[in-house]
Amino acid sequence: MVPVSHSPAADTRRQHVLAAARRCFLANGFHATSMQDILREAQMSPGNLYRYFPGKDAIVLAIVEATLAEVTAAFEQTLLDEPPPLLQALTEILRAIERLDDHEGTPRLAIQIWGEALRNPAIASLFAEAITPVRQWFVHLVEAQRHHGLTSGPVAPEHLANVLLGAIHGFIVQRALLKLDAASYAEGLRGLLAAPASPQNDASGTS
Amino acid sequence: MVPVSHSPAADTRRQHVLAAARRCFLANGFHATSMQDILREAQMSPGNLYRYFPGKDAIVLAIVEATLAEVTAAFEQTLLDEPPPLLQALTEILRAIERLDDHEGTPRLAIQIWGEALRNPAIASLFAEAITPVRQWFVHLVEAQRHHGLTSGPVAPEHLANVLLGAIHGFIVQRALLKLDAASYAEGLRGLLAAPASPQNDASGTS
DNA sequence: TTGACAAGAATGAACGTTCATTCCATCCTC
DNA sequence: GAGGATGGAATGAACGTTCATTCTTGTCAA
Numbered sequence: 001m002v003p004v005s006h007s008p009a010a011d012t013r014r015q016h017v018l019a020a021a022r023r024c025f026l027a028n029g030f031h032a033t034s035m036q037d038i039l040r041e042a043q044m045s046p047g048n049l050y051r052y053f054p055g056k057d058a059i060v061l062a063i064v065e066a067t068l069a070e071v072t073a074a075f076e077q078t079l080l081d082e083p084p085p086l087l088q089a090l091t092e093i094l095r096a097i098e099r100l101d102d103h104e105g106t107p108r109l110a111i112q113i114w115g116e117a118l119r120n121p122a123i124a125s126l127f128a129e130a131i132t133p134v135r136q137w138f139v140h141l142v143e144a145q146r147h148h149g150l151t152s153g154p155v156a157p158e159h160l161a162n163v164l165l166g167a168i169h170g171f172i173v174q175r176a177l178l179k180l181d182a183a184s185y186a187e188g189l190r191g192l193l194a195a196p197a198s199p200q201n202d203a204s205g206t207s
Numbered sequence: 208m209v210p211v212s213h214s215p216a217a218d219t220r221r222q223h224v225l226a227a228a229r230r231c232f233l234a235n236g237f238h239a240t241s242m243q244d245i246l247r248e249a250q251m252s253p254g255n256l257y258r259y260f261p262g263k264d265a266i267v268l269a270i271v272e273a274t275l276a277e278v279t280a281a282f283e284q285t286l287l288d289e290p291p292p293l294l295q296a297l298t299e300i301l302r303a304i305e306r307l308d309d310h311e312g313t314p315r316l317a318i319q320i321w322g323e324a325l326r327n328p329a330i331a332s333l334f335a336e337a338i339t340p341v342r343q344w345f346v347h348l349v350e351a352q353r354h355h356g357l358t359s360g361p362v363a364p365e366h367l368a369n370v371l372l373g374a375i376h377g378f379i380v381q382r383a384l385l386k387l388d389a390a391s392y393a394e395g396l397r398g399l400l401a402a403p404a405s406p407q408n409d410a411s412g413t414s
Numbered sequence: 415t416t417g418a419c420a421a422g423a424a425t426g427a428a429c430g431t432t433c434a435t436t437c438c439a440t441c442c443t444c
Numbered sequence: 445g446a447g448g449a450t451g452g453a454a455t456g457a458a459c460g461t462t463c464a465t466t467c468t469t470g471t472c473a474a
Contacts (some may be wrong), residue, residue: 013449028326031238035434045451046435056434108325115322117384118315119235127384155398162387163395169380170373177324177334180369188370191362192399220423242460253461255424263460 014052017042018066021059026105029112030060064116064123067109068130074100079137086145087186087193090164094171094182094189107172131165138165221259224249225273228266233312236319237267271323271330274316275337281307286344293352294393294400297371301378301389301396314379338372345372 020042024033035056039046053059074096078089100106117124138161146157167189174180227249231240242263246253260266281303285296307313324331345368353364374396381387 029238029322031236032326034432036432047437047452048450050435051449111318111325112322114380114384115236115319118318119239124384131385153398153401155394155401159391159395160398161395162381162392163374163377163399166377166381166392167370167374169377170370170375173321173376174369174373177321177331178338184366185369185373187362188366188368191360191367192370194360194362216423241458243458252425254426254463257461258423 010052014062017044017049017052017059018062020044022063022066022105022109025060025063025112026109030116060116061122061126063109064113064126067106067113068126070100070104070106071110072130072134074106075134075137079141083141083144086141086164087190089141090168090189091182091186093168094186097168097172098175098182101172101175108176110172111176135161135165138162217259221269224251224256224259224266225269229270229273229316232267232270232319233316237323267323268329268333270316271320271333274313274320275333277307277311277313278317279337279341281313282341282344286348290348290351293348293371294397296348297375297396298389298393300375301393304375304379305382305389308379308382315383317379318383342368342372345369 017038021033021038024037024041027033028037035046035049038056038059039049042049053062075093078084078092078096083089084092097107101108113123113127117127139157142157142160142164171180171182171185174185175182224245228240228245231244231248234240235244242253242256245263245266246256249256260269282300285291285299285303290296291299304314308315320330320334324334346364349364349367349371378387378389378392381392382389
């Protein structure tokens with residue numbers, strides 16, 4: 001076996017392979033994609049590709065890591081600064097996911113990762129590690145919102161954060177499989193978060 | 208090819224195969240499970256199994272149909288009669304999912320189905336068909352809740368229903384991959400549904 | 415009760431294909 | 445002309461599937 005090269009040019013080459021593999025995985029999933037599919041998509045010979053990756057598993061793992069990082073980045077971008085109002089933050093996340101789904105397909109890849117994590121402990125760990133900071137951001141978001149007026153009563157912010165994160169996961173599923181759009185999902189979230197206890201406050205209406 | 212038999216004994220035999228296949232798919236996914244895996248699990252010879260199923264695809268399809276039916280049934284059982292209060296209904300669904308996850312593994316199979324639906328139009332159709340009545344039940348649930356005091360303002364029940372369904376999907380993911388329990392998720396839902404209105408909950412943010 | 419016979423059930427070796435991977439001759443570039 | 449980069453044939457294992465054959469069971473005439 002030829003040891004994997006580490007030059008800067010080799011990195012470019014690796015990225016080329018990963019881009020091709022990503023397209024294949026997106027179209028056919030991890031296991032239904034063959035090396036030959038990737039080779040064809042990357043327009044490479046097998047001997048050449050194996051100079052840059054030790055095997056298929058390494059490619060899958062690299063794609064998983066990159067995808068998780070992409071999704072995390074999408075959250076990070078929205079939540080990094082001073083936390084915005086809860087609904088606004090969620091809406092922006094939904095929009096970011098919709099954009100990713102349309103242009104890069106990342107959320108669909110995420111669904112495949114969930115499935116793979118069920119049988120591959122290494123990927124399950126990666127997923128768990130990737131989601132931990134996101135969860136924490138959601139907790140902060142909820143806590144900040146509490147200061148802005150939302151009081152969730154005796155319910156711990158962690159529990160609320162899990163449900164909100166779950167709602168995002170649910171949007172990924174419904175976006176990918178049922179073509180749901182971010183705007184209507186955000187509308188539903190608005191209804192949930194703004195659910196008035198009494199009908200007196202429709203002064204907080206929308207644009 | 209030997210035509211598939213239709214006697215009652217054959218049906219028993221088919222169920223035996225499906226039970227074995229289900230265990231394999233649960234452990235390794237659809238594509239990483241080989242026919243030999245299923246044959247070993249079912250303790251059958253290949254020639255014998257092919258008397259009952261025309262091929263692997265047929266087995267996968269049968270498992271998908273059965274799994275979707277199982278999940279739908281779990282919802283149906285909770286929502287069939289007079290709709291209970293929203294939070295109570297959702298809590299019961301979460302509990303049902305947790306039970307299925309512990310004993311049958313159905314929700315984990317559902318995640319695999321999502322991934323497969325991304326690349327197999329036939330399975331995507333099955334999923335869409337299966338979820339349509341569930342969605343409708345959620346709409347009814349929201350509408351009934353409105354009569355019980357929750358008024359979601361100008362937000363259409365359909366949008367709320369999508370988010371609630373999404374929250375359930377999100378629980379399936381977090382249950383399967385992060386061992387989240389139904390009780391704490393229900394607690395989060397309670398906090399969400401009971402949250403009093405806040406003037407900050409206005410989605411006017413832009414990207 | 416027995417033996418001949420039919421038919422469904424089950425077997426497992428074998429098939430052609432495709433899989434991931436390796437090996438090596440050849441090409442380019444410095 | 446040396447050495448990294450590349451192409452492509454070749455490898456053996458594993459894949460889904462098939463098929464000739466054997467086993468099992470039930471029937472019925474003698």
